[in-house]
Amino acid sequence: MTDRQLIQGVKGTRDFYPEDWAFEMWFYEKIKEVSQLFGFQEYEGPLLETLALYAAKSGEELVKKQAFTLQDRSGETLALRSEMTPSLARMVAQKSGELIFPVKWFTFGRRFRYEKPQKGRGREFFQWDCDTLGLDSPEADAEIIAIAATMYQKLGLTPQEVRIKVNDRQLMQKKLISLELDEEAIVKAFRLIDKKDKVNREDFLEMAKEQGFTADQALAMIQVTEEKNAYLDSPSLIKIFEILKRYGVADYIEFDPGIVRGLEYYTGTVFEGWDVKGEFRAIWGGGRYGNLTAEVGGKEKIPGVGFAMGDMVIAEILKANGKYPTLPQTTTKLLVTIFSLELLDQSINLTNELRKNNINTELYLDPQTKLDKQIKYADKKSIPWVTILGPNEVQKNTVTLKNLETGEQKTISQEQLLNELKQNSN
Amino acid sequence: MTDRQLIQGVKGTRDFYPEDWAFEMWFYEKIKEVSQLFGFQEYEGPLLETLALYAAKSGEELVKKQAFTLQDRSGETLALRSEMTPSLARMVAQKSGELIFPVKWFTFGRRFRYEKPQKGRGREFFQWDCDTLGLDSPEADAEIIAIAATMYQKLGLTPQEVRIKVNDRQLMQKKLISLELDEEAIVKAFRLIDKKDKVNREDFLEMAKEQGFTADQALAMIQVTEEKNAYLDSPSLIKIFEILKRYGVADYIEFDPGIVRGLEYYTGTVFEGWDVKGEFRAIWGGGRYGNLTAEVGGKEKIPGVGFAMGDMVIAEILKANGKYPTLPQTTTKLLVTIFSLELLDQSINLTNELRKNNINTELYLDPQTKLDKQIKYADKKSIPWVTILGPNEVQKNTVTLKNLETGEQKTISQEQLLNELKQNSN
Numbered sequence: 001m002t003d004r005q006l007i008q009g010v011k012g013t014r015d016f017y018p019e020d021w022a023f024e025m026w027f028y029e030k031i032k033e034v035s036q037l038f039g040f041q042e043y044e045g046p047l048l049e050t051l052a053l054y055a056a057k058s059g060e061e062l063v064k065k066q067a068f069t070l071q072d073r074s075g076e077t078l079a080l081r082s083e084m085t086p087s088l089a090r091m092v093a094q095k096s097g098e099l100i101f102p103v104k105w106f107t108f109g110r111r112f113r114y115e116k117p118q119k120g121r122g123r124e125f126f127q128w129d130c131d132t133l134g135l136d137s138p139e140a141d142a143e144i145i146a147i148a149a150t151m152y153q154k155l156g157l158t159p160q161e162v163r164i165k166v167n168d169r170q171l172m173q174k175k176l177i178s179l180e181l182d183e184e185a186i187v188k189a190f191r192l193i194d195k196k197d198k199v200n201r202e203d204f205l206e207m208a209k210e211q212g213f214t215a216d217q218a219l220a221m222i223q224v225t226e227e228k229n230a231y232l233d234s235p236s237l238i239k240i241f242e243i244l245k246r247y248g249v250a251d252y253i254e255f256d257p258g259i260v261r262g263l264e265y266y267t268g269t270v271f272e273g274w275d276v277k278g279e280f281r282a283i284w285g286g287g288r289y290g291n292l293t294a295e296v297g298g299k300e301k302i303p304g305v306g307f308a309m310g311d312m313v314i315a316e317i318l319k320a321n322g323k324y325p326t327l328p329q330t331t332t333k334l335l336v337t338i339f340s341l342e343l344l345d346q347s348i349n350l351t352n353e354l355r356k357n358n359i360n361t362e363l364y365l366d367p368q369t370k371l372d373k374q375i376k377y378a379d380k381k382s383i384p385w386v387t388i389l390g391p392n393e394v395q396k397n398t399v400t401l402k403n404l405e406t407g408e409q410k411t412i413s414q415e416q417l418l419n420e421l422k423q424n425s426n
Numbered sequence: 427m428t429d430r431q432l433i434q435g436v437k438g439t440r441d442f443y444p445e446d447w448a449f450e451m452w453f454y455e456k457i458k459e460v461s462q463l464f465g466f467q468e469y470e471g472p473l474l475e476t477l478a479l480y481a482a483k484s485g486e487e488l489v490k491k492q493a494f495t496l497q498d499r500s501g502e503t504l505a506l507r508s509e510m511t512p513s514l515a516r517m518v519a520q521k522s523g524e525l526i527f528p529v530k531w532f533t534f535g536r537r538f539r540y541e542k543p544q545k546g547r548g549r550e551f552f553q554w555d556c557d558t559l560g561l562d563s564p565e566a567d568a569e570i571i572a573i574a575a576t577m578y579q580k581l582g583l584t585p586q587e588v589r590i591k592v593n594d595r596q597l598m599q600k601k602l603i604s605l606e607l608d609e610e611a612i613v614k615a616f617r618l619i620d621k622k623d624k625v626n627r628e629d630f631l632e633m634a635k636e637q638g639f640t641a642d643q644a645l646a647m648i649q650v651t652e653e654k655n656a657y658l659d660s661p662s663l664i665k666i667f668e669i670l671k672r673y674g675v676a677d678y679i680e681f682d683p684g685i686v687r688g689l690e691y692y693t694g695t696v697f698e699g700w701d702v703k704g705e706f707r708a709i710w711g712g713g714r715y716g717n718l719t720a721e722v723g724g725k726e727k728i729p730g731v732g733f734a735m736g737d738m739v740i741a742e743i744l745k746a747n748g749k750y751p752t753l754p755q756t757t758t759k760l761l762v763t764i765f766s767l768e769l770l771d772q773s774i775n776l777t778n779e780l781r782k783n784n785i786n787t788e789l790y791l792d793p794q795t796k797l798d799k800q801i802k803y804a805d806k807k808s809i810p811w812v813t814i815l816g817p818n819e820v821q822k823n824t825v826t827l828k829n830l831e832t833g834e835q836k837t838i839s840q841e842q843l844l845n846e847l848k849q850n851s852n
């Protein structure tokens with residue numbers, strides 16, 4: 001470096017300082033808890049895949065506009081993982097002979113999308129994915145939805161704050177066929193309907209016209225997305241709603257014929273998480289896919305259902321509803337101070353003893369620093385306790401323990417110290 | 427897809443099926459435990475950085491030969507994170523006014539290097555990084571080494587299996603200056619010495635000649651790397667070894683004047699983890715760096731010390747020493763079977779009750795499958811318990827609980843069931 005300007009991070013990426021990372025870990029713990037409660041196993045995949053994998057199944061927009069791509073030294077085009085489902089499909093197809101079906105897997109990891117960075121949206125973010133493969137049943141769909149609803153509960157989000165909108169693409173397909181739309185037109189119609197909530201009626205009609213639909217067809221499409229009782233024509237949705245009622249999460253659920261999802265690989269039930277006030281974009285989304293393993297080149301069509309929930313919108317939703325957690329600033333229980341260079345060894349011995357007893361202990365690492373500065377350091381780092389080992393303590397084989405919150409201090413034996421700190425363990 | 431060939435993963439990347447990921451999570455739990463025991467806080471950084479960040483500080487080899495690079499749409503060259511230290515330096519420099527020093531941070535995340543994939547080495551791997559910044563003291567160096575030694579202990583690796591080789595670059599510098607080498611030649615000499623263990627004596631002398639050293643200088647260099655008592659000339663090393671003795675980990679430690687590390691940013695103590703038999707490459711490595719924050723463009727020189735330990739060599743070392751862990755195949759406690767379609771609702775209710783009591787429960791999701799097949803499924807998935815809710819049980823408000831390991835089964839009330847499973851919680 002010659003110009004001595006601080007090198008900047010890449011736009012849309014995030015630096016996770018300990019206080020930022022604490023949120024991710026808190027969310028991850030909840031993910032683990034909820035997923036395992038439903039009997040799901042954790043997996044992970046590579047962050048680099050061939051571009052071909054994504055081209056095989058995602059909507060065009062995602063691949064061409066949103067992928068971070070690079071050339072391998074062998075000339076192959078690779079992409080940073082933009083979503084998990086294609087890797088999942090590849091992994092399941094790859095070992096379909098060995099795996100025990102249904103496969104019920106979850107993961108929490110990074111995704112990359114070349115999007116315009118904005119509130120709740122970065123180019124690099126984390127996502128929770130949860131999928132059941134090898135079964136095509138309303139029970140499997142209902143369970144996946146119930147997992148997301150259970151996460152709402154664990155996050156403290158109420159049905160007054162967040163909802164899950166559910167629809168069935170097959171039901172929609174039937175309705176659209178009755179409008180005399182062919183298969184190709186139906187794909188277009190789904191893409192159009194997916195954007196409906198982002199534009200006004202006039203713009204929707206205009207977009208429909210551009211896509212080659214007649215005005216009657218466009219108006220009929222709008223009507224279809226507003227039929228609030230259309231689910232009664234879908235035995236599968238009826239069953240799903242019934243099961244979700246049994247799971248005690250019905251208050252979060254609503255049928256919404258306007259939800260179709262943008263990705264082309266969905267073939268049945270589709271769902272999205274939304275905040276009730278509609279201030280944010282979809283919190284998460286998912287659905288049933290019938291052909292994914294075959295589309296990535298697998299021998300069999302293994303049906304699946306799953307969802308993905310990102311970390312950034314969830315954080316915004318929690319903040320907006322006053323549910324963002326207060327997280328501990330440190331897991332360190334106490335700071336062992338150093339009275340003087342001569343007494344350093346005693347402080348090291350004490351530190352060692354505490355750590356052997358599994359007490360998270362920081363030793364002050366500069367024996368030249370004055371004691372009051374060491375204590376201030378502990379306070380600034382939110383470490384609740386400090387010990388002082390001066391000549392008096394060493395002579396009597398005791399230690400002074402100070403609680404930085406209350407200011408109280410007492411001189412006790414090392415054995416008492418261990419007991420005290422173990423009792424105060426959180 | 428037209429050719430219906432399964433799309434392959436990218437060479438050198440890894441698919442983590444649940445059994446593979448379980449090892450990573452096991453290692454990560456140990457990392458968290460050990461790091462927090464020493465009072466370190468967890469952080470993370472982006473996986474994408476500008477190439478400039480790496481060029482600013484790493485050895486040339488790492489950047490030019492080993493980086494996965496890509497062009498941003500704005501034309502800037504980005505690199506997938508090949509090591510953590512540059513990101514750490516950038517993050518610390520960026521907030522140096524707000525952070526409380528010493529900063530003691532750890533992280534466990536992905537790194538990418540375009541290397542030839544082989545045993546213990548992939549193009550995409552995970553690494554544990556642990557660093558103390560803002561202090562230049564032998565106490566800080568000793569603590570970092572003690573953390574790695576404590577990890578050996580937690581992994582069950584003994585001093586008969588693994589060691590930590592320690593040296594001091596400043597000590598080496600003094601020795602090399604006495605050979606009449608100037609600063610530039612010393613940089614070359616370090617790079618050469620770092621490769622010494624990988625080649626025989628003859629090749630080393632040849633390499634030295636190519637680098638412009640005289641035969642006398644080359645021989646003197648070899649001699650320097652073999653002076654087993656040279657640490658007595660380094661007050662800092664003497665202090666470090668003394669502290670490590672106090673920490674009770676001295677058996678793992680040896681002075682090795684042949685260890686200098688390949689990266690150019692090290693300015694003091696350097697260390698590497700090795701298996702005693704010498705069957706593997708270095709398990710991990712680290713050292714003291716004086717100028718990193720300034721080299722990435724920060725205003726101040728903030729001294730630091732740290733190490734990085736990868737997941738892949740550790741796994742090989744554990745296997746070679748019979749210490750690779752036996753990991754549970756599932757966290758699921760029981761499978762609730764479905765007796766018949768008519769009794770599905772009862773099984774859902776029971777499942778819901780169990781989950782409300784935080785018992786990890788899988789519900790069999792296909793009500794059409796025969797009961798014995800459902801039980802076989804639980805067995806194959808290593809789920810320890812199954813419940814059966816048939817017409818008899820439902821009538822009497824009981825449930826049959828079967829232990830798949832012992833084959834024992836009993837019919838009990840739902841309340842007893844909850845108690846039984848809570849007692850058997852691990």
